Amino acid sequence: MTARLLLLLLLLLAPAAALADRGLDLEIGKALFERLWVEAPASTRAADGLGPLYNARSCAACHPAAGRGRPPAGDDPEDQGIGFAIRLGNDPVYGRQVQIHGVTGHTAEGRVAATWQDEKVAFPDGHVVVLRRPTFTVTGLGFGPITAAVSARVAPPVRGMGALEAIPEAAILALADPEDRDGDGVSGRAARVPAPGGGMALGRFGRKASHATLESQDSDAFFLDIGMSTPLHRDPWGDCTPTQTACRAAPHGDQPQFGGLEIPGEVLALVDGYLRALPPPGDRKPEGEGAALFTATGCAACHTPRFDTGQFDTGGGPVHPYSDLLLHDMGPDLADGLDEPGGTGAEWRTAPLWGLNRLAADEGRLALLHDGRARGVEEAILWHGGEAARARERYRGLSRADRDRLLRFLRSL
Ligand code: HEC
Ligand code: HEC
Structure with a gap:
């Protein structure tokens, strides 16, 4: 065979080989997302490094089927929710999150619980909706009192991350109106957060848009939720502070062949690639029917129905997140008083509404909004305040028939 023929053959075969590799990478990425990490030292050193303090042993434990979590139901003291976490504003003892589990011989930082208070909201036409207002508590504190700000979070669904990543930055920035120059009551601020490579970048991921890249978001999950080090968080003890000496001194899973890490860059990249x-x-x-109402009521001012993207690799063309990926002040009822690199006290990233159709069957038992307090779409709307107060009031003023049309539209997204 001549060298030219060989080259030709290689070129012809290469795309197929690359495709097969990609399929394999996605399978491995999925397995890593579902993998139950174990405490160090274990016989399979590639799977150890959990904790010592942690919230869950796998990504999938909090994002079941790549979906969302739920808060504690409140009627069973054993129930700490699914994919539910208490974030902290950098507590000197507890760090950035309350870890509810410890590996053998290590005390958990605490247990999380919720109590719920019913509150009625009446509409001008007599329709009544019962909201449940949460109080979240941490009991059995292992290291004394918490002194930092506390914020309850439910794991959001993690489908469509490639699409969010592919939305051109300029298209998001074009929607920002931080001074509300157009006077519509809706401002919208772009999050500027530290970029993994240095400098600042547009924040897209997380409930307060505190992460510029999927790599940074996923690395934070390994570190905060599972207690494992990555190239972006090199400490093997996860969220343990210097005061938590036993946690810091425990055996860890960092390994020389992984560059002194528990999760080397290649493993992190496989998880990112899967998502x-x-x-x-x-x-x-x-x-179609409710789409015009969605815009007329003011929902589309934040829940942007469509962006064009050139390079989205799971199909290309337009994406329909129903989010502007901007931060909005949502008023005192939803405020958590916790400042992140992205959103501050009352600010939240507009929650994407795509996929509500998957939840329609569970309407009434859902866990919408950042802490999962809304059991259905209508409850979620009624919690909207701040910049979204006008849209909420317009919704309350709709006729029953129009409300039903709008709700049907939302449940079909
Ligand atoms: C203890 C539960 C828990 C575990 C374990 C967990 N997550 Fe999450 N995840 C959350 C919560 C809570 C949030 C929302 C965080 C916030 O407030 O920004 C989140 C947010 C995310 C987001 C952002 C989604 C968006 O819309 O911007 C991604 C991506 C993600 N997680 C991926 C992962 C990966 C990958 C892993 C495993 C390495 C993982 N998560 C493990 C609870 C968890
Ligand atoms: C000012 C911006 C803004 C406007 C206007 C607005 N929203 Fe939202 N919406 C948000 C933000 C921000 C969140 C996330 C809040 C949180 O997590 O606490 C959200 C969350 C939601 C959720 C929950 C989604 C989930 O997965 O948890 C639904 C449903 C929703 N909005 C529907 C609507 C509808 C319907 C309207 C119009 C009546 C509307 N929104 C108007 C910003 C807005």
Whole structure:
């Protein structure tokens, strides 16, 4: 065979080989997302390094089927929710999150619980909705009192991350109106957060848009939730502070062949790649009738129905997140008083609404909003305040028929 023929053959075969590799990478990425990490030292050193203090042993434990979590139900003291975490504003003892588990011989930082208070909201036409206002508590504190700000978070769904990543930065910035120059009551601020490579960048991921890249978000998850080090968080003891000496002194899973890390860059990249390739969850064509009401009521001012992207690798073309990825002040009821690199006290990133159709069957038992307090779409709307207060009031003023149309539309996204 001549060298030219060999080259030709290689070129012809290369795309197929690359495709097969990609398929394999996604399988491995999925397995890593579902993998139950174990405490160090274990016989399979590639799977150890959990904790010593941690919230869950796998990504999938908090994002079941790449979906969302829920808060504690409140009627069973054993129930600490699923994918539910108490974030902290950098507590000197507890760090950035309350870890509810410890490996053998290590005390958990505490247990999380919720109590719920019913509150009625009446509409001008007599319709009544019962909201449940949460009080979240941490009991059995292992290291004395918590002194930092406390914020309850439920794991959001993690489908469509590649699509969010592919939205051009300029398109997001074009929607920002931090001074509310157009006077519509809706401002919207772009998050500027530290970029993994240095400098500042647009924040897109997380409930307060505190992460510029999927790599940074996923690295934070390994570190904070599972207690494992990555190239972006090199300490093997996760969120343990200098005061938590037993945790820091415990055996860890960092290994020389992994560059002194528990999760080397290649492993992190496989998890990122798996999430990036999961298609957005809005897999049906939404019902047309309520779309105009969605805009007229003011929902679309934040829940942007569509962006064009050139380079989205799970299909290309437009994406339909129903979010502007900007931060909005949502008023005192939703405020948590915790400042992050992205959003501050009352600010939240507009929650994407794609995929609500997957939840329609569970309406009334859902866990919407950052802490999962809303059991359905209508409850979620009624908690909107701050910049979204006008839209909420317009919704309350709609006729029953129009409200039903709008709700049907939302449940079809
Ligand atoms: C203890 C539960 C828990 C575990 C374990 C967990 N997560 Fe999460 N995840 C959350 C919570 C809570 C949030 C929201 C955080 C916030 O407030 O920004 C989140 C947010 C995310 C987001 C951002 C989604 C968006 O819309 O911007 C991604 C991506 C993500 N997690 C990926 C992962 C990966 C990958 C792992 C495993 C390495 C993981 N998570 C493990 C609870 C968890
Ligand atoms: C000023 C911006 C803004 C406007 C206007 C707005 N929203 Fe939202 N919406 C948000 C933000 C921010 C969140 C996330 C709040 C949180 O997590 O606590 C959210 C969350 C939601 C959720 C919960 C989604 C989930 O997965 O948890 C629903 C449903 C929703 N909005 C529907 C609507 C509807 C319907 C309207 C119009 C009546 C509307 N929103 C108007 C900003 C807005």
